[in-house]
Structure formats: structure tokens, C-alpha cells
Amino acid sequence: xxxxxxxxxxxxxxxxxxxxxxxxxxxxxxxxxxxxxxxxxxxxxxxxxxxxxxxxxxxxxxxxxxxxxxxxxxxxxxxxxxxxxxxxxxxxxxxxxxxxxxxxxxxxxxxxxxxxxxxxxxxxxxxxxxxxxxxxxxxxxxxxxxxxxxxxxxxxxxxxxxxxxxxxxxxxxxxxxxxxxxxxxxxxxxxxxxxxxxxxxxxxxxxxxxxxxxxxxxxxxxxxxxxxxxxxxxxxxxxxxxxxxxxxxxxxxxxxxxxxxxxxxxxxxxxxxxx
Amino acid sequence: xxxxxxxxxxxxxxxxxxxxxxxxxxxxxxxxxxxxxxxxxxxxxxxxxxxxxxxxxxxxxxxxxxxxxxxxxxxxxxxxxxxxxxxxxxxxxxxxxxxxxxxxxxxxxxxxxxxxxxxxxxxxxxxxxxxxxxxxxxxxxxxxxxxxxxxxxxxxxxxxxxxxxxxxxxxxxxxxxxxxxxxxxxxxxxxxxxxxxxxxxxxxxxxxxxxxxxxxxxxxxxxxxxxxxxxxxxxxxxxxxxxxxxxxxxxxxxxxxxxxxxxxxxxxxxxxxxxxxxxxxxxxxxxxxxxxxxxxxxxxxxxxxxxxxxxxxxxxxxxx
Ligand SMILES: Cc1cc2nc3c(=O)[nH]c(=O)nc-3n(C[C@H](O)[C@H](O)[C@H](O)COP(=O)(O)OP(=O)(O)OC[C@H]3O[C@@H](n4cnc5c(N)ncnc54)[C@H](O)[C@@H]3O)c2cc1C
Ligand SMILES: Cc1cc2nc3c(=O)[nH]c(=O)nc-3n(C[C@H](O)[C@H](O)[C@H](O)COP(=O)(O)O)c2cc1C
Ligand code: FES
Numbered sequence: 001x002x003x004x005x006x007x008x009x010x011x012x013x014x015x016x017x018x019x020x021x022x023x024x025x026x027x028x029x030x031x032x033x034x035x036x037x038x039x040x041x042x043x044x045x046x047x048x049x050x051x052x053x054x055x056x057x058x059x060x061x062x063x064x065x066x067x068x069x070x071x072x073x074x075x076x077x078x079x080x081x082x083x084x085x086x087x088x089x090x091x092x093x094x095x096x097x098x099x100x101x102x103x104x105x106x107x108x109x110x111x112x113x114x115x116x117x118x119x120x121x122x123x124x125x126x127x128x129x130x131x132x133x134x135x136x137x138x139x140x141x142x143x144x145x146x147x148x149x150x151x152x153x154x155x156x157x158x159x160x161x162x163x164x165x166x167x168x169x170x171x172x173x174x175x176x177x178x179x180x181x182x183x184x185x186x187x188x189x190x191x192x193x194x195x196x197x198x199x200x201x202x203x204x205x206x207x208x209x210x211x212x213x214x215x216x217x218x219x220x221x222x223x224x225x226x227x228x229x230x231x232x233x234x235x236x237x238x239x240x241x242x243x244x245x246x247x248x249x250x251x252x253x254x255x256x257x258x259x260x261x262x263x264x265x266x267x268x269x270x271x272x273x274x275x
Numbered sequence: 276x277x278x279x280x281x282x283x284x285x286x287x288x289x290x291x292x293x294x295x296x297x298x299x300x301x302x303x304x305x306x307x308x309x310x311x312x313x314x315x316x317x318x319x320x321x322x323x324x325x326x327x328x329x330x331x332x333x334x335x336x337x338x339x340x341x342x343x344x345x346x347x348x349x350x351x352x353x354x355x356x357x358x359x360x361x362x363x364x365x366x367x368x369x370x371x372x373x374x375x376x377x378x379x380x381x382x383x384x385x386x387x388x389x390x391x392x393x394x395x396x397x398x399x400x401x402x403x404x405x406x407x408x409x410x411x412x413x414x415x416x417x418x419x420x421x422x423x424x425x426x427x428x429x430x431x432x433x434x435x436x437x438x439x440x441x442x443x444x445x446x447x448x449x450x451x452x453x454x455x456x457x458x459x460x461x462x463x464x465x466x467x468x469x470x471x472x473x474x475x476x477x478x479x480x481x482x483x484x485x486x487x488x489x490x491x492x493x494x495x496x497x498x499x500x501x502x503x504x505x506x507x508x509x510x511x512x513x514x515x516x517x518x519x520x521x522x523x524x525x526x527x528x529x530x531x532x533x534x535x536x537x538x539x540x541x542x543x544x545x546x547x548x549x550x551x552x553x554x555x556x557x558x559x560x561x562x563x564x565x566x567x568x569x570x571x572x573x574x575x576x577x578x579x580x581x582x583x584x585x586x587x588x589x590x591x592x593x594x595x
Contacts (some may be wrong), residue, residue, distance in 0.1 A: 055548040138338045221339045228304035231339040247359040
């Protein structure tokens with residue numbers, strides 16, 4: 001996995017556009033000279049609530065162009081509520097881009113991207129990068145209901161094959177998106193996934209049964225978001241290239257170490273997680 | 276900004292800090308993590324993450340919960356142990372443009388003395404903080420800071436190992452913090468960090484599970500600011516050594532409260548999780564405040580909270 005974090009800094013951005021994609025789902029365009037240029041697929045930023053009344057919040061980088069990046073979030077608590085009140089022209093400071101991002105270096109030719117809920121925010125950049133490199137990309141997109149399958153057309157326009165599932169059957173198949181993936185006739189050669197933890201665990205299972213590797217973008221509660229507090233960890237095999245430095249002989253027989261989701265991740269190989 | 280006209284430097288024993296702001300232990304890694312977002316040369320120093328004699332994998336997850344006006348953490352002192360730390364990490368601290376302060380945690384008096392001696396021997400480390408107040412490790416961790424006798428013994432043992440400035444970090448989870456502060460001073464502490472986190476917990480009402488893997492944790496952030504401020508005030512009246520006040524400091528006015536209560540320097544932990552620019556803003560704000568009032572040094576306001584009237588009122592209270 002790549003781990004360069006060289007161009008991270010505090011970007012003071014201006015909201016360039018705002019769109020409510022569905023009730024409680026907001027897309028904010030951020031005008032910033034070089035945030036978009038610096039971002040790699042799967043990276044995130046820490047958005048600083050302008051009131052200063054709560055910790056910065058981790059959000060995936062949805063779109064990235066030269067002078068515009070965007071964030072897409074589901075309003076679910078104090079901080080996303082505050083961000084949802086921002087209007088065009090307002091200022092939003094963000095630290096980033098952060099984290100490792102997806103590893104596309106193996107040049108996969110046929111990729112399934114599985115996204116659930118807010119995970120869709122981390123799915124567009126890898127989809128675009130893979131399509132630009134000539135790969136076939138299928139998006140397996142799951143949500144509670146049709147209205148929350150936000151911005152699906154955007155992925156179709158980018159050249160993804162769409163497969164959808166909703167909990168209530170209002171669009172696509174009724175049920176879990178991972179069931180749809182499992183039924184794929186021709187198996188992809190790699191899976192990328194971002195979404196809630198139960199979905200990621202199910203993706204890991206399917207990938208194992210398929211005998212292909214999966215990269216999972218994890219969601220954890222963050223404090224610093226930059227690797228300074230060791231609060232956001234996940235158990236990882238000590239053999240992983242992403243395992244942080246830790247004396248081998250002193251792990252008390254355990255082959256597991258804790259890695260920081262915000263620093264070594266947020267993307268990990270499913271077969272290296274010990275969760 | 277004409278900052279030259281005011282002096283923000285402070286003294287903790289023989290340690291001089293160019294700015295009175297220390298980044299709280301465990302909140303700031305080794306500084307490198309935050310370097311892209313702040314000018315490290317404009318903070319006083321970094322208190323490094325606590326290190327122990329043996330490596331520690333740390334607590335099970337989840338380790339963090341956001342709470343109203345603060346957060347709970349139960350990291351459990353994850354660290355690679357002093358041997359590995361000295362070999363791999365400490366050398367990288369040499370090029371930081373601010374003061375680097377080591378932090379030592381342990382489970383016995385011998386542990387503290389051993390780790391303190393080895394750490395203090397390194398020139399990259401300007402001073403040592405004894406974390407005798409971590410609430411997140413099974414039983415022993417916090418007992419040192421909760422018992423005046425044990426405080427005296429552990430500080431005395433660490434003191435004997437080094438001439439470097441020794442800061443002792445106290446717990447707010449005690450009945451009489453002033454008594455413990457006096458013991459630490461008498462046993463040879465050069466300064467006191469007041470305070471570590473306040474014990475707390477949170478439960479998920481859907482699953483009935485505690486929201487921390489460790490069940491209990493340490494509360495930090497603005498929720499504990501008045502508790503921390505009172506602790507600084509009480510300790511300042513009990514000792515003559517300098518105090519690093521901390522607990523929920525997020526703004527210039529928060530910082531000023533702590534100086535006025537008797538802190539010579541301040542610690543900033545959780546506020547870095549809101550906005551990494553806060554420490555620099557506080558330094559700028561302190562300079563502006565002093566200039567506005569024609570003061571020359573931050574040292575002029577330390578402990579100057581005017582409590583004369585309140586005290587007089589107390590003594591004359593019978594007359595009402
Ligand atoms: C790397 C990364 C990338 C992310 N990218 C995105 C993204 O692009 N878009 C997006 O929408 N989200 C994203 N998230 C998730 C987002 O950061 C969190 O949902 C964040 O907590 C929202 O902050 P908040 O203050 O609005 O909500 P919070 O108050 O933190 O609440 C978050 C969730 O926890 C629940 N909760 C809160 N308090 C309690 C309680 N006391 N008991 C039980 N449940 C509780 C809430 O109902 C809510 O569902 C990402 C997370 C990570 C780690
Ligand atoms: C995530 C986290 C980790 C911490 N780890 C340590 C630690 O290893 N050693 C220590 O002495 N204090 C530790 N602390 C306590 C802080 O250094 C500080 O004393 C406390 O949080 C109060 O200040 P604040 O409200 O500004 O954060 C930690 C605090 C947090 C939030
Ligand atoms: S959130 Fe602090 S290390 Fe990841």
C-alpha cells in the first residue's frame with residue numbers, strides 16, 4: 001500500500017457549490033488551489049467544524065480536480081450537522097489529504113468496488129483511476145432505500161457497470177449488496193470496498209471464497225486523524241507490510257499488532273486484518 | 276507582529292521553554308505527525324507518548340468515544356518498550372525545532388526509575404515527565420498518583436536517576452491533590468503537570484455494551500476544564516515549583532485562566548483534535564493580550580487571580 005503523505009497540510013477552502021443529493025446527504029464542492037491535485041484514491045481529510053465546538057471529522061475525498069475537491073456526507077451527528085449548514089462562499093478548513101489510499105499498483109483489469117452508505121464517498125476516485133487505466137469496473141452499491149443510492153448516475157457516466165441492492169427492495173435487488181457480489185458469474189480479479197464494518201466483513205468473506213484479494217477502507221472513531229494518538233487502531237497480522245514497528249520477540253506469542261486506521265490505513269488488505 | 280516586545284518564555288526548573296505551550300503526552304505522537312499542519316518551532320515543546328519498561332500492545336478496541344464537550348480515551352499505553360524506543364525512535368527526535376520531553380509510565384517504583392534513567396541519558400530528551408496518573412491500565416497505573424506515600428517514593432526513586440528536569444503528572448481523581456503535590460515537590464520534582472484525565476465511561480444503550488474496549492477511560496477536553504483549573508489553583512497554593520496546567524484548554528482565554536490560577540505553562544492535548552492550528556493561535560493571542568495590557572512577560576500574570584475579596588468574604592461570612 002502506498003503511504004506517502006507528503007503534500008498534506010491545512011487547506012483553507014471556500015465552498016464552491018452545494019447539493020443536497022437526498023434528505024440528509026450533502027455534497028460540498030471545495031475550492032482549493034491544490035487539495036484536489038494532492039489527493040489519491042481512497043484518501044480522506046479531517047474537516048474542521050467552523051464553530052470549533054467539536055473535533056475535526058474524517059471524510060473521504062469524493063471528487064478531486066485541479067482546483068476543486070468535494071466531500072459527500074450523511075448527516076448523522078453533531079459535526080456532520082454543522083457542516084450541512086455551510087453555504088456557497090463559506091470557508092471550511094481541512095487537514096489533508098491523509099491516509100494511504102487504495103493500492104492500484106498491481107494494475108488489476110477487472111475490479112469490483114463495493115460501497116455501502118457513506119462509503120460511496122471513497123469510491124469515485126478509485127473507479128475513475130481504474131477506468132482511466134483501462135480496467136473494467138463494476139460498482140456494487142448498497143443502501144437502505146432508493147433515495148439513498150445517491151449519485152449512482154455519476155458512476156455510470158464515469159463508465160462503471162452498476163449493481164444495486166437496497167434493504168427495502170425499492171431499487172435493485174432486495175437485501176445485502178454482498179449477496180449480489182457473491183452471485184457474480186465472472187469473478188473480478190480484485191475487490192475494493194468502503195462502507196460500514198458489517199458490510200466490510202461480509203466482503204472479506206466473499207473475497208476469501210472467491211480466492212481473490214480485497215482492500216477494505218475501514219471506518220473507526222478518530223481523534224487526531226494523523227497518527228498521533230493511537231486511538232483508532234485495528235488488529236493486523238504482524239507480517240503485514242503495513243504493520244507498525246514493534247519488537248517481534250516481545251509480542252508474547254501473538255502475531256498481531258495494532259495499526260492506526262488513520263495512518264497505516266484507512267485501506268487494509270482484508271486477509272491481513274485480525275478483527 | 277511585533278512579537279519581540281513580549282516575552283513568552285518560561286522556566287520549568289532548569290528547562291527553558293521559548294513558548295509556554297506543551298503538547299500533552301499521548302495526544303501529539305512525536306510531533307512528526309503534526310508537522311505538516313503546524314510550525315513546530317512556534318510551540319514550546321512536545322511531551323512524548325508515555326513509554327514503559329516492557330512493550331505494550333495496548334487496550335482492546337474501541338479506544339475512543341466522543342462525548343459532550345470532550346472525549347473518553349483508553350489507549351492503554353501502547354508502546355514498543357524502552358529498549359526498542361531508545362534504539363529506533365529517540366534518535367529521530369534530534370531534528371525537531373522544539374523541546375522534546377520524554378514521558379515515563381510504569382507498574383512498579385523500579386520500573387519508573389529504570390526507564391527514567393535510560394531515557395534521561397539521551398541528549399535528544401530535554402526533560403522527563405513521570406506519568407504516575409494513567410487511568411487506563413489495570414489497577415496499578417494510577418495508584419501512584421492517588422497515594423501521597425507512593426508518590427513520594429516513586430518521585431524520589433526517579434529523581435535519584437537523573438539531573439534532567441523532572442515533571443510529575445498528577446491525577447485529578449483524588450480527594451486532596453495539594454497533599455500529593457507537596458509530596459512530589461518534597462521528593463524532588465522540578466515541576467508538576469496538573470492534570471491527567473478524569474475517569475469516566477459510556478454505555479451503548481442499543482447493545483448494552485460499554486463503548487470502550489477497556490470499559491472505563493479517561494475524560495479530556497472542555498468538560499474537565501473547571502476541574503483542572505481548580506486543581507491548578509489548589510496545587511499552586513501548596514507548592515513553590517512551577518505547574519504545567521492542562522485540561523480542556525482550547526483558546527487564549529482558557530489559557531489565561533490557567534496562568535492566572537497559578538500555572539507557569541500550559542498543556543494542550545485534545546484541542547489539537549479540533550484544529551491543529553490552535554497552539555499557534557494561543558501563542559499569538561497570549562502575545563497580543565500582554566501587549567494590550569503593557570505587560571512584558573507571561574510570567575507577570577502567573578498566579579495573579581485576584582481572590583482577595585472572595586477570601587475576605589469567606590472569613591467574614593458569619594456577619595451575613
Ligand atoms: C477514513 C474515514 C472516512 C470517512 N468518510 C466519510 C464520508 O466520506 N462521508 C460520511 O458521511 N462519513 C464518513 N466517515 C464517517 C464519519 O467520519 C463519522 O460518521 C463521524 O462520526 C460523523 O461525525 P458526527 O459528529 O456527525 O456524528 P457522531 O456524533 O460522531 O455520530 C456518528 C454515528 O455514531 C452514532 N452515535 C453517536 N453518538 C452515539 C451514542 N452516544 N451512542 C450510540 N451511537 C452514537 C450516531 O448515531 C452516528 O450514526 C468516515 C470515517 C472515516 C474513519
Ligand atoms: C488520546 C489521549 C491519549 C493520552 N495519552 C496519555 C499518555 O500516554 N500519557 C499521559 O501522561 N497522558 C496522556 N493523555 C492525557 C493528556 O496528556 C492530557 O493530560 C489530558 O488529556 C488533559 O488535557 P486536554 O484536555 O488538553 O487533552 C492522553 C490524552 C488523550 C486524549
Ligand atoms: S486517530 Fe489518532 S492515531 Fe488515528
